[in-house]
Amino acid sequence: MAYVEGFVVPVPADAKQAYHDLARLTTDLFMDHGACRVAECWADDVPDGTVTDFKGAVQAKTGEIVVFSWVEWASRAARDAGMEAFLADPRMHRFPDPMPFEGQRMIHAGFEPIVDEANPAAMGYVDGFLIAVPKGNREAYRVMATKAAAVFQEHGATRIVEAWGDDVPAGKVTDFRRAVKAEPDEAVMFSWVEWPSRAARDAGNARVMADPRMQPGTNPMPFDGKRMIYGGFAPILDVAETAHA
Numbered sequence: 001m002a003y004v005e006g007f008v009v010p011v012p013a014d015a016k017q018a019y020h021d022l023a024r025l026t027t028d029l030f031m032d033h034g035a036c037r038v039a040e041c042w043a044d045d046v047p048d049g050t051v052t053d054f055k056g057a058v059q060a061k062t063g064e065i066v067v068f069s070w071v072e073w074a075s076r077a078a079r080d081a082g083m084e085a086f087l088a089d090p091r092m093h094r095f096p097d098p099m100p101f102e103g104q105r106m107i108h109a110g111f112e113p114i115v116d117e118a119n120p121a122a123m124g125y126v127d128g129f130l131i132a133v134p135k136g137n138r139e140a141y142r143v144m145a146t147k148a149a150a151v152f153q154e155h156g157a158t159r160i161v162e163a164w165g166d167d168v169p170a171g172k173v174t175d176f177r178r179a180v181k182a183e184p185d186e187a188v189m190f191s192w193v194e195w196p197s198r199a200a201r202d203a204g205n206a207r208v209m210a211d212p213r214m215q216p217g218t219n220p221m222p223f224d225g226k227r228m229i230y231g232g233f234a235p236i237l238d239v240a241e242t243a244h245a
Contacts, residue, residue, distance in 0.1 A: 006190035018100035034082040037072040046231030057179035068128040111163030121158035124197040130229040131189040132180040137222035156204035159194040
């Protein structure tokens with residue numbers, strides 16, 4: 001995987017099945033047009049933040065749930081061609097009208113992975129992150145994230161992906177840059193940690209936080225942690241290339 005299209009979507013809680021049905025249709029189109037994997041994850045443990053959070057990122061209303069999702073592609077070129085073919089596909093007419101969410105508040109963008117560490121395993125739970133990082137700190141962030149990924153894997157995580165904002169459009173209502181209050185000299189990171197289950201994630205995160213290698217001052221943070229957005233998500237759809245074939 002060399003490119004990621006990331007999404008954050010506000011969905012009414014009572015529209016979960018309708019959203020899942022739509023995601024199944026869009027996944028078929030993405031996979032038919034070259035995607036390697038599509039994952040859709042429903043908010044499960046998403047805290048309110050003091051400065052930023054997932055709900056604020058998409059201006060979620062009362063009764064709405066945040067969905068954290070992504071599409072993996074072999075390259076930026078594959079993503080560009082695939083998205084163009086996706087939008088032109090005649091099967092688009094099968095999509096429901098109205099959609100089971102407010103599209104104006106959905107945020108999406110293209111990201112270049114700079115860390116992707118994985119142990120083969122099924123994904124049972126996801127921690128999702130959005131982070132604003134000074135552009136000049138890209139290498140410092142990659143080094144820090146690589147070291148942290150090893151610790152997370154030791155404590156049960158099965159995959160850690162850190163993806164650098166590459167094609168991040170400005171939105172009329174919401175967008176990734178506004179989500180993390182990014183400054184002009186900052187890039188947006190779209191990141192996630194995969195776990196076998198919610199229980200494995202809870203136990204693993206506790207061990208990570210207690211690990212001497214992760215204590216404050218051990219790894220200087222090359223970003224403003226107060227604006228980092230994070231939360232736990234339960235997968236409702238996860239389709240990879242081999243499963244779709």
